[in-house]
Amino acid sequence: MILEIAQIDIKQGAEDEFEDGVRKAAALFKRAKGCKGLELQRSIERPSRYRLLVQWETLENHTIDFRSSADFQEWRKLVGHCFTQPPAVEHTQLSVKGF
Amino acid sequence: MILEIAQIDIKQGAEDEFEDGVRKAAALFKRAKGCKGLELQRSIERPSRYRLLVQWETLENHTIDFRSSADFQEWRKLVGHCFTQPPAVEHTQLSVKGF
Numbered sequence: 392m393i394l395e396i397a398q399i400d401i402k403q404g405a406e407d408e409f410e411d412g413v414r415k416a417a418a419l420f421k422r423a424k425g426c427k428g429l430e431l432q433r434s435i436e437r438p439s440r441y442r443l444l445v446q447w448e449t450l451e452n453h454t455i456d457f458r459s460s461a462d463f464q465e466w467r468k469l470v471g472h473c474f475t476q477p478p479a480v481e482h483t484q485l486s487v488k489g490f
Numbered sequence: 491m492i493l494e495i496a497q498i499d500i501k502q503g504a505e506d507e508f509e510d511g512v513r514k515a516a517a518l519f520k521r522a523k524g525c526k527g528l529e530l531q532r533s534i535e536r537p538s539r540y541r542l543l544v545q546w547e548t549l550e551n552h553t554i555d556f557r558s559s560a561d562f563q564e565w566r567k568l569v570g571h572c573f574t575q576p577p578a579v580e581h582t583q584l585s586v587k588g589f
Contacts, residue, residue: 393534394531396531396541410585410586413585413586413588414586414588417586417588417589420588420589421588421589428588428589429588429589430584430586430587430588431584431585431586431588432493432495432582432583432584432585433582433583433584433585434580434581434582435492435549435580435581435582435583436580436581437580440580441582441585442495442582450534481533481534481535481536481539482533482534482535483531483532483533483534483540483541484531484532484534485529485530485531485532486509486512486530486531486532486540487509487512487513487516487529487530488529489512489513489516489519489520489527489528489529489530490516490519490520490527490528
């Protein structure tokens with residue numbers, strides 16, 4: 392299982408619109424091949440910064456299957472105008488499951 | 491519930507030692523007031539970069555209770571020498587629970 396961690400900075404005042412867009416987009420991710428979970432976390436220290444956490448079965452389910460899909464275009468249409476800059480995306484794998 | 495996201499860069503070659511340290515330290519976090527979960531994620535793009543994800547009931551459970559405890563000193567003793575620099579720590583709250 393792969394965890395996508397996308398750091399997303401939102402234009403001031405566009406936070407509610409962005410959150411609404413993510414709520415709508417959840418259905419796109421849910422039907423994406425290999426997508427197993429999605430949540431949006433909002434920074435306490437910097438409230439216009441978010442972390443979108445998405446679980447994928449494989450790295451390619453995100454980087455190839457999803458990014459080349461029509462639903463990716465739809466996702467960006469829903470929220471892309473709220474971004475101050477392109478999201479900083481990283482992928483991780485579980486190294487230690489504490490508890 | 492608060493999610494602590496700590497970005498931790500590890501000295502090259504010290505990754506195994508760091509992971510062992512986190513495994514040992516899990517017991518310290520488990521007994522910390524308000525600590526509800528811990529996992530360590532390792533970056534695929536930059537394998538010496540980790541994200542420690544820790545769930546806390548309140549922000550203060552981390553920033554005050556844990557950081558002022560003897561167990562925090564113990565935690566840093568286990569892993570601090572593996573860091574290239576102090577961790578970049580941010581706290582987030584769930585904004586959208588997709589699925």
